[in-house]
Amino acid sequence: MQVKELLANIRTKMFVGGRFVDAHSGKTFAVFNPATGAEIAQVPEGDAEDVAGAIASARTAFESNEWRRMAPATRERLLLKLADLIEQHGDELAALETLNQGKQFGFAKMLEVGGSAQWLRYMAGWATKIEGSTLDLSIGFPPGVQYQGSTRRVPVGVVAAIVPWNFPLLMAVWKIAPALACGCTVVLKPAEETPLTAIRLAELAFEAGFPAGVLNVVTGQGETAGAALVRHPDIDKVTFTGSTEVGRIIGAQCGRDIRRVSLELGGKSPVIVLDDCDPRKAIEGAANAIFFNHGQVCTAGSRLYLPRSKFSEIVGGVAAIADSLVLGSGFEETTQMGPLVSARHRDKVAGMIAEGRAQGGEIVAGGRAFDGEGFFVRPTVVANERRKPLSLVNEEVFGPVLVAMPYDDIDEAVHAANTSEYGLGASVWTNQLDSALRLTDRIEAGTVWVNTHNMLDPAMPFGGFKSSGVGREHGRAIIDAYTETKSICFAY
Numbered sequence: 298m299q300v301k302e303l304l305a306n307i308r309t310k311m312f313v314g315g316r317f318v319d320a321h322s323g324k325t326f327a328v329f330n331p332a333t334g335a336e337i338a339q340v341p342e343g344d345a346e347d348v349a350g351a352i353a354s355a356r357t358a359f360e361s362n363e364w365r366r367m368a369p370a371t372r373e374r375l376l377l378k379l380a381d382l383i384e385q386h387g388d389e390l391a392a393l394e395t396l397n398q399g400k401q402f403g404f405a406k407m408l409e410v411g412g413s414a415q416w417l418r419y420m421a422g423w424a425t426k427i428e429g430s431t432l433d434l435s436i437g438f439p440p441g442v443q444y445q446g447s448t449r450r451v452p453v454g455v456v457a458a459i460v461p462w463n464f465p466l467l468m469a470v471w472k473i474a475p476a477l478a479c480g481c482t483v484v485l486k487p488a489e490e491t492p493l494t495a496i497r498l499a500e501l502a503f504e505a506g507f508p509a510g511v512l513n514v515v516t517g518q519g520e521t522a523g524a525a526l527v528r529h530p531d532i533d534k535v536t537f538t539g540s541t542e543v544g545r546i547i548g549a550q551c552g553r554d555i556r557r558v559s560l561e562l563g564g565k566s567p568v569i570v571l572d573d574c575d576p577r578k579a580i581e582g583a584a585n586a587i588f589f590n591h592g593q594v595c596t597a598g599s600r601l602y603l604p605r606s607k608f609s610e611i612v613g614g615v616a617a618i619a620d621s622l623v624l625g626s627g628f629e630e631t632t633q634m635g636p637l638v639s640a641r642h643r644d645k646v647a648g649m650i651a652e653g654r655a656q657g658g659e660i661v662a663g664g665r666a667f668d669g670e671g672f673f674v675r676p677t678v679v680a681n682e683r684r685k686p687l688s689l690v691n692e693e694v695f696g697p698v699l700v701a702m703p704y705d706d707i708d709e710a711v712h713a714a715n716t717s718e719y720g721l722g723a724s725v726w727t728n729q730l731d732s733a734l735r736l737t738d739r740i741e742a743g744t745v746w747v748n749t750h751n752m753l754d755p756a757m758p759f760g761g762f763k764s765s766g767v768g769r770e771h772g773r774a775i776i777d778a779y780t781e782t783k784s785i786c787f788a789y
């Protein structure tokens with residue numbers, strides 16, 4: 298698809314109640330192409346009033362017989378239809394993501410488009426498999442009366458879904474697919490940097506046959522539109538993916554309001570290479586773990602722990618890969634790494650690298666942002682051979698920055714890996730089965746990979762220990778997140 302044609306067809310309004318709408322204030326804000334810094338569109342800057350309108354649409358749709366009493370098999374078919382439509386419009390959606398988020402077109406096609414279709418199809422299957430149980434109650438009072446209990450899982454209601462900018466389409470689908478499968482309705486707020494595919498997703502859902510108001514998209518700023526969504530009394534559940542900092546604000550508000558909330562937050566995921574691992578495999582694995590999606594991945598393998606005897610060899614190998622990566626527009630076939638999502642994010646990442654250098658980290662690859670057009674930062678490897686307390690060891694960068702550290706015995710490596718406020722992902726690289734089992738047991742993280750990293754699947758629960766979040770997405774566990782248990786008790 299030609300970029301010119303794409304630009305001419307971008308949807309630049311919010312999608313509420315089955316219609317495209319402007320913000321009631323008429324205000325808009327700019328979204329950019331991070332590869333050039335050029336403005337690509339103006340989208341509505343929704344505020345509390347727009348949010349209230351979208352919630353009213355979602356509430357009306359939730360209460361309507363057309364949605365609430367819809368046969369689960371019909372919900373399933375609608376989700377499958379949406380997956381088909383996403384694939385049919387795959388080139389357009391992937392190109393939109395490349396244009397607005399910066400990732401390579403091929404990646405966008407495979408991961409955002411392909412992943413979205415896969416997640417939708419998996420979740421579609423759950424629509425017809427939501428079940429409760431029948432219980433014989435243990436207390437028989439008054440004498441002669443018996444009771445039978447049963448449980449049902451009923452949709453939680455109107456869901457506020459707030460997502461980040463790293464995988465705009467896929468993150469939106471991770472929220473809406475299970476919510477819709479369970480019979481909820483949704484108001485989705487995409488990140489201010491990347492609203493375009495979310496708008497198109499809502500339009501395609503309407504085209505697939507979801508009733509008006511079942512999926513609404515409000516664009517706007519987190520502090521205004523996002524905050525208004527979280528505190529609105531007619532929201533039954535908030536599902537949020539983003540930073541731990543914002544997660545704390547949302548969690549506190551939901552705590553005060555006794556509102557259901559799921560939080561998928563930040564990470565500082567360790568990669569631990571064991572002595573037996575082939576260095577070539579470790580080098581390739583570590584480079585993929587951190588540089589995938591330009592390091593803008595919540596589970597990015599950003600801390601590398603290496604046996605001291607192999608430190609120089611493996612760090613040198615990862616640095617060589619970093620130096621070889623070709624940066625450029627995601628539309629160029631030769632590009633291996635795109636820009637970061639925004640000028641603000643580029644400056645944050647560059648600032649953190651500078652801080653790491655000032656604190657005594659040795660920059661062995663990259664280490665600089667480009668001055669020219671676009672928001673590029675060279676993939677960066679920082680050797681921290683003396684294990685100095687660099688900020689880079691503890692703080693999430695959310696960019697292509699790896700800090701590598703040696704260890705002398707494995708207990709020390711496990712202790713260092715677990716010394717983090719985060720606990721989202723981790724990987725262990727070894728062919729020794731007993732070592733792998735011991736480490737998967739001891740590492741504090743929601744997902745521990747062995748000989749791979751960043752591998753996610755709709756069937757596998759995903760979420761964080763510690764400050765990386767509350768709750769799990771995907772798999773069977775997701776049904777609990779979008780339903781309430783209702784107990785029903787019969788006396789006879």
Ligand code: NAP
Binds near residue numbers: 563721
């Ligand atoms: P962010 O600043 O926390 O923003 C995430 C979303 O929350 C955006 O839509 C944002 O809107 C909105 N928001 C901001 N302030 C808000 C408020 N006070 N109330 C309600 N909503 C608010 O995160 P980000 O910079 O977009 O994304 C990067 C972060 O996400 C990283 O920390 C990363 O680790 C995390 N992440 C986690 C996972 C996971 O599954 N665990 C996956 C991906 C990313 P605006 O865009 O308008 O600010």
Ligand code: MG
Binds near residue numbers: 488489519
């Ligand atoms: Mg933001």
